[in-house]
Amino acid sequence: MRDSGCAVAPGRVGGRRRFISICAAVSGLATVPAWARQAAxxxxxxxxxxxxxxxxxxxxxxxxxxxxxxRxxxxxxxxxxxxxQLFSxxxxxxxxxxxxxQGVLAEPAGEMLTLLSESVHFGQLTDGAFDISVQPLWRVYADHFSEAQADPAGPTVAALAAAREKVDYRRIALDSDAVRLQPGMALTLNGIAQGYVTDRIVALLRQAGIEHALVDMGEIYGMAPEAVAPWRVGLQDAARLESLSRTLDVANQAVxxxxxxxxxLDMAGRFNHLFDPRTGLTGRRYASVSVAARRATTADAMSTAFxxxxxxxIDTLAQSLQLDVYVQHHDGSQAEWRYADPAQNA
Incomplete structure (x- = not known):
């Protein structure tokens, strides 16, 4: 299905965590009184x-x-x-x-402490499904598949076990004076930083008096005053990349x-960037997961964890956090959970 108001435009991967499967179209005027149309x-x-x-x-x-x-x-x-300069x-x-x-970052910036603290919180919330300390797993897979005669079955059990020993968000020591990692640990913020940056840009726009904007910093946030229609975004079909699986109306909400x-990570596509910190394997449970939330930080982290x-x-957490979640299965079928409160997005 292709929506007439939303052309599919896959994001190009520049070392980033995910292939953005959301495209955005221009929002227009809603059906509103003449005075509102004239104002907009x-x-x-x-x-x-x-x-x-x-x-x-x-x-x-x-x-x-x-x-x-x-300006x-x-x-x-x-x-x-x-x-x-902080998160890349x-x-x-x-x-x-x-x-x-270095394993230590002295006098970390406030934003760094905030994002690391939020990351630990999402790790707790998801029982470790979200874990920013999976970077050693990335390194094992990257090193393995960079070899000329790499085993298509992936890294060895021993290599994955050794990497997993260095993965545990609970061992990140956060303090206003310093952030400390245990030996061998390394962090990646690729599962949450784009959402956090999106939220920061939205806050900057609001502070400047901007109410109507479409922000795409790897995650999308549509800002829309009441007098105009929501932004329409399309979720890319994971099976047919030139098509959309569905479209969403987004107003003061992130996707x-x-x-x-x-x-x-490999030519056959058997391994990918969604590392399960509990097993060391890569996730293939769903073809894609999309999350709509009031904050892009939450949408980013939870789409990874889900x-x-x-x-x-997913159902339990989506209800608790008031999220809308859209899952596409590998056979093309879909599931959804709709718990977002539209009144909270006004």
Whole structure:
């Protein structure tokens, strides 16, 4: 199925955690009184495209003041640069790379402590399905499949067991003075940082007085005032990448998608970037999982965790956190849980 208002535009993987299977279309005026239509009609569109945390990113602002909009776009780029310096795995000068190399990060920035604390919280919430300390597993798989004659069955049981011994979010020591890792540990924020960055950009826009925008920093957030229609986003069909599995209306809400098909580690696609910290294997339970939430940080982390969890646990957590969850199975069938409260997104 292809929605006429939403063209499929798969994100290009630049070392990023996932293949973004969400595309976005322009929102229009809702069916509202004439005065509301008149108030919204003069808005101008201001766009930026670039890179955030190694992946394609974009921002579309609707605002009649072009000078204000351009000033905000400049501020957004500066904020992205600052956050990259903290969270990127692909910049040798980032705080995260320093932490992984040295095992300690003295006087961490407030945002680093906040994101690490949230990551530990999601680890607790999901009984370890979400774990930012899986970087040693990534290294084992990356090293294995970079060999010329790599065994298509994947890394050895011994290699995976050795890596798993270094994986445990509960062993991350967080303190305002320093972040400390035990020997051999390393972190990746690729399962949550894009959501956190998205939320930071949304906060920046709101502070500047912007109410109508589509933020795509690897995870999507649609900002929409009451007088205009929601943004429409399409969830990519994991089996037919040129098509959509469904479309969603998004207003003051985030959407994130995880799917193993996005970052295959081997030519056959048997192994992917969704590492199960409890087994060392890669997740193949679902073709894709999409989560809609009030915060992109939550949508990002939970779409990752839900990819490794049975449906009964998804249902329980989705209800507890007031999330909408959309699962596509490998046979093309779908399941969904709708617990988000639209009133909370106003």
């Amino acid at each position: 009609a003069p808005e101008m569109t201001h766009r930026w495209q670039g890179i955030a945390l190694g992946a394609d990113a974009s921002l579309e602002i609707r605002h009649p003041d072009a000078v204000l909009a351009q 905000v776009l400049t501020q957004v780029q500066a904020e992205l640069e600052r956050l990259e 795995l692909y910049r040798p000068d980032s705080a995260l790379v320093a932490l992984n190399q 994130a998608t995880s799917g193993g098909y996005g970052t295959p 990819s490794l969890m049975p449906e009964a646990q």
